[in-house]
Amino acid sequence: MAKRLLSEIKHDKLALKHVQFGDVDGMKWREFCASLWLHTVRTMGGVWRCHSTTENLSKRSPSLTRLLDIMGEAALFTKVTVYSLLACVAQFAVGFAFAQKWGNKCSAVDRWVLVWLFYDAIVHFTLEGPFVYMSLVGNVATSDNLLAELWKEYGKADERWLYSDPTIVSLELLTVVLDGSLALLLVYAIIKDKHYRHFVQITLCVCELYGGWMTFCPDWIIGSPNLNTSNWLYLWVYLVFFNGIWVLVPGLLLWQSWRDLRRMHQYPKKKNR
Structure with a gap:
């Protein structure tokens, strides 16, 4: 599951290499991560059918929300x-x-x-x-x-x-x-x-x-x-x-x-x- 997820992210159509992570901070980074996760899950045909808000994510996976919070805080330190x-x-x-x-x-x-x-x-x-x-x-x-x-x-x-x-x-x-x-x-x-x-x-x-x-x-x-x-x-x-x-x-x-x-x-x- 993890290997497949990493593979999907690596070849994802979002073209991540063009995203300047240092310019994304706070909620923008959190929303971006959430969108990326949802896009990847959908392309994998997963069982989650969440929509575009992190609120839905938090109800289904508190650990994922915590991970996004940590990633958002890390993005603060340029x-x-x-x-x-x-x-x-x-x-x-x-x-x-x-x-x-x-x-x-x-x-x-x-x-x-x-x-x-x-x-x-x-x-x-x-x-x-x-x-x-x-x-x-x-x-x-x-x-x-x-x-x-x-x-x-x-x-x-x-x-x-x-x-x-x-x-x-x-x-x-x-x-x-x-x-x-x-x-x-x-x-x-x-x-x-x-x-x-x-x-x-x-x-x-x-x-x-x-x-x-x-x-x-x-x-x-x-x-x-x-x-x-x-x-x-x-x-x-x-x-x-x-x-x-x-x-x-x-x-x-x-x-x-x-x-x-x-x-x-x-x-x-x-x-x-």
Whole structure:
């Protein structure tokens, strides 16, 4: 049975060699697999007489539906997906290396703060900077370069990044110029133990949190028509994780600033007594 099925698939009239599997994702891939299976079963004269929906398949063969789900998830991971995720890991590694080199005299906590700040600045200047340029001279969707491919991958989860959405471009312009510069200034303030360290840190964190809120709130209000949450990669990795860390870390840094400022305020009072 299995050998006959593979033979039918190999010589099938659908001419599979002309199908670009990397361009088929999510439900399109699942529907394609279902259609292929049904076509093959019919040509074999099988006993199944299902029609064109995967719903009918799930009633007759849950294991087949699970197989199609797995194949659909596998189709999400194209070469661009892997390279994009590896690029993010590489940026973090560079930030970590910079923090170890220039923050060797700082406390352990501040060294991790430096890791984040270097990573933050690298992302703003090397990823979001080119995005702003591409969006001002055209848009990501029509651009043809390595960084455009990375943003096209993210655009599968939020298509506003593909077509120069005014709100997104405005926020990113502010993020690159202001947040990137503040991140580097804060790196200097921490390494040199400057008195304005927490003023800059609070300002940067508020800017980051404001940027995150304004990135998603306008789309939430109108029902999130531009967000694709149909699978775990787009929802939990692209949308939640890669945006959530710019909420979590600034929140923790605000708490650190509040704690340190309170300590500095209490210490002179105890000294005067």
